[in-house]
Amino acid sequence: MKSRITRKLTLYFTAALLLFAVAVGVVFIALFRTQTIDSYKSDLEKRAVSIAGALSEYMGADNSGGRGMAGSGAGGLGAYLRLIDDIAMTDVWIVDEDLNLITNTQMSGKTYNYADLPEDADQVVQEVFRGNTTFSEGFSGLLDAPTLTVGTPIEVEGQIVGAVLLHSPVEGMDRAVTQGIGILAVSTAAALALSVILSVLLALTFTKPLEKMETSAQLLAQGDYTAKTGVRQKDEIGRLAEAIDSLSEKLEDARREGEKLDKLRRDFVANISHELKTPVTVLRGSLEALCDQVVTEPEQVKEYYRQMLRESLSLQRLVNDLLDLSKLQNADFKMELRELNLCDILNDAVRSARHLAKEKRVEILQDYDVPSFLFSGDYGRLRQMFLIVLDNAVKFSPDGGEILVLLKDGTVSVSDKGTGISEEDLPYIFERFYKTKSEENKNGSGLGLAIARQIADRHGIQLSVSSRAGEGTTFRFQFQRT
Numbered sequence: 001m002k003s004r005i006t007r008k009l010t011l012y013f014t015a016a017l018l019l020f021a022v023a024v025g026v027v028f029i030a031l032f033r034t035q036t037i038d039s040y041k042s043d044l045e046k047r048a049v050s051i052a053g054a055l056s057e058y059m060g061a062d063n064s065g066g067r068g069m070a071g072s073g074a075g076g077l078g079a080y081l082r083l084i085d086d087i088a089m090t091d092v093w094i095v096d097e098d099l100n101l102i103t104n105t106q107m108s109g110k111t112y113n114y115a116d117l118p119e120d121a122d123q124v125v126q127e128v129f130r131g132n133t134t135f136s137e138g139f140s141g142l143l144d145a146p147t148l149t150v151g152t153p154i155e156v157e158g159q160i161v162g163a164v165l166l167h168s169p170v171e172g173m174d175r176a177v178t179q180g181i182g183i184l185a186v187s188t189a190a191a192l193a194l195s196v197i198l199s200v201l202l203a204l205t206f207t208k209p210l211e212k213m214e215t216s217a218q219l220l221a222q223g224d225y226t227a228k229t230g231v232r233q234k235d236e237i238g239r240l241a242e243a244i245d246s247l248s249e250k251l252e253d254a255r256r257e258g259e260k261l262d263k264l265r266r267d268f269v270a271n272i273s274h275e276l277k278t279p280v281t282v283l284r285g286s287l288e289a290l291c292d293q294v295v296t297e298p299e300q301v302k303e304y305y306r307q308m309l310r311e312s313l314s315l316q317r318l319v320n321d322l323l324d325l326s327k328l329q330n331a332d333f334k335m336e337l338r339e340l341n342l343c344d345i346l347n348d349a350v351r352s353a354r355h356l357a358k359e360k361r362v363e364i365l366q367d368y369d370v371p372s373f374l375f376s377g378d379y380g381r382l383r384q385m386f387l388i389v390l391d392n393a394v395k396f397s398p399d400g401g402e403i404l405v406l407l408k409d410g411t412v413s414v415s416d417k418g419t420g421i422s423e424e425d426l427p428y429i430f431e432r433f434y435k436t437k438s439e440e441n442k443n444g445s446g447l448g449l450a451i452a453r454q455i456a457d458r459h460g461i462q463l464s465v466s467s468r469a470g471e472g473t474t475f476r477f478q479f480q481r482t
Contacts, residue, residue, distance in 0.1 A: 006200070006203040006206075009199065009202070009203035009206060009207075010196065010199045010200050010203050013195065013196075013199030013202065013203070014192070014195065014196050014199055017191075017192060017199070018192060021188045021191065021192060024188075025184055025185075025188060028180075029177070029180075029181055029184070032177060036176050036177055036180075040168075041135055041150065044135075044148065044150045044166055044168055045133060045135075045152070048133070048150045048152040048164050048166045049133070049152050051092060051166070052152045052153065052154045052155075054080065055094070055154045055162070055164065056155055058080055059154070059156050059161060060156050060157065091166070091167040091168075092165070092166055092167075093165040093167070094154075094162055094163070094165070095125055095128075095162060095163045095165065096161065096162045123136075124136045124149065124151045124165070125151065125163050125165075127151065128151040128153050128163040129160050129163060131153055131160060132153075133150065133151065133152040133153075134150070134151050135149065135151075136148075136149045136151070146169065147167050147168065147169055148167075148168050148169075149165055149166065150165070150166050150168075151163055151165050151166075152164050206237070209229070209231040209233065209237050209241060212229050212230055212231055212241075213229050213240065213241055213244055215227075216228060216229045216244055216248070217244065220247070220248055220251060225248055225251040225252035225255055226248070226252060227248055228245050228248060229241040229245055276315070276318070279315045279318075280315075282308070283308055283312070286304045286307055286308045287308070289304060290304060318447075322447065324384075324447075324451050335377070335378040335381060335458055336378045336379075336380070337376050337377060337378055338377075338378075338379070339374055339375070339376055340374070340376070340377050340379055340382070341373065341374055342374075342375060342407065342479060343368055343370075343371060343372055343373060343407065345379060345382050345383055345386065346366070346405060346407065346412065349383050349386035349387050350364050350366060350390065350405055352383075352387060353387060353390035353391065353393075353394060353403075356390075356394050357394045357397075357403070360394065360397065360398075360399050360400075360401070361400045362394050362397045362399075362400070362401050362402070362403060363401075363402050363403070364390070364402075364403045365402060365403065365404045365405065366405045367404065367406050367408075368406075368407040368408075369407060369408045369409065370407070373407065373410065373479070375479055375480065378458075378459070381455045381458070381459075382455065382459065384451070384452075384455065385451075385452045385455040385456060385477075386414070388448040388451060388452045389414045389449075389475045390403070390405075390414060391448070392448065392449070392473075393415075393416040393418065393473070393475075396416060396418035396419050397416045397417065397418040401416065401417055401418065402416075402417060403415065403416045404416075410478065410479045410480070411476055411477065411478045411479070412476070412477040412479070413474055413475065413477075414474065415472060416473055416474075417471070418472055418473065419469070419470065420467045420468050420469040420471050420472055420473055421465075421467040421469065422469045423469075426465070426467060429465065430450055430452075430453040431450060456477065461478060461479055462476075462477070462478040463475070463476070463477055463478075464476045464478075
């Protein structure tokens with residue numbers, strides 16, 4: 001119960017149930033009282049009708065003379081009238097056709113005559129002599145007690161000769177209503193007590209998962225991205241817990257990726273430092289030798305100059321490759337896209353590569369299944385991509401070897417029969433500064449294939465490679481036609 005939401009939920013549930021109980025209680029009391037009164041009236045009416053029926057029979061069979069109730073003092077009718085209160089189990093008044101009070105019954109030790117009846121009673125009697133059965137509580141003041149009165153006509157040979165008025169105290173009815181209210185109150189109290197317990201349990205089922213999610217969120221905020229909520233529910237809370245667990249996994253993946261990128265950054269700095277160190281060291285050594293006149297013979301001086309030029313070109317190539325890779329990795333760098341013919345780009349790249357292949361007498365063969373393949377791209381960057389792969393193919397091909405450039409079904413493949421790439425090196429060839437340890441690759445910067453991969457990705461080209469050591473390598477570029 002230390003949780004605020006638990007207290008709030010318990011309070012809300014209890015208040016709602018209390019209001020519900022009050023509403024149900026009010027409706028129950030109203031309906032129960034109405035039902036009790038109706039039942040009481042029905043019972044009283046049945047007794048009144050029964051008495052009126054009996055009186056009709058006695059009066060119809062009385063041959064002692066006269067009409068109406070003139071002979072009420074003799075025979076069976078008189079005896080019935082004397083015992084009528086006991087028969088009805090309540091006070092009974094009988095009024096004749098002349099509105100005279102025939103019976104002289106008593107209630108609370110008092111004797112009443114018709115003249116003593118209240119105005120409401122006169123209306124009841126008149127309504128009865130119209131042939132209707134009616135009810136009234138107007139006799140309560142006269143009888144000094146809450147009383148329900150029913151009036152019903154006495155008929156003899158189709159004529160109304162009198163009225164039967166039954167008076168019944170309503171104490172029993174009020175007592176029944178009071179008992180019903182008492183039972184309702186006890187039941188409501190028990191239900192409220194049970195509902196409070198259930199509301200607490202229900203609140204706890206809500207708050208426990210929330211507490212677990214809060215703990216997980218705090219651990220995530222502290223940098224523990226392995227934290228999980230452990231909540232498994234098929235509802236909104238369960239979906240929220242799944243979202244937190246998914247966030248935890250993504251943050252953990254991001255942390256690992258960050259560590260990987262940090263390692264790549266450190267490796268990049270180390271690699272670029274290493275790549276720059278060698279030519280810079282050679283340039284410095286050559287310049288120091290020339291400045292200190294350690295080397296004075298003309299041929300040696302020229303060789304030193306040539307060496308310095310080669311190292312400068314190597315530095316320039318490395319810097320250019322770094323700039324290209326940096327541009328391609330920048331999402332804001334815009335490609336000069338326009339509609340191109342892939343065959344034209346391949347022909348241009350092969351033409352340039354043939355100049356590189358002359359020294360090794362490597363022949364570059366071409367085979368296209370279509371004369372034209374149109375798509376949208378950057379001509380210069382795509383030519384650079386193909387030249388990088390062709391340059392590698394020439395570099396690793398044996399003297400007098402062959403390279404096949406094939407265009408078929410929208411896929412360009414560049415295959416050589418050179419030294420190939422080992423299984424250990426194959427997964428890493430597109431990483432920056434990664435170079436295989438071979439004599440043919442000693443002058444490479446290790447950035448060429450990384451640049452080719454970036455160009456392919458920016459054009460939506462699927463780049464793949466297959467190779468077997470000692471048998472050759474094939475690079476494949478899958479294009480989408482526009």
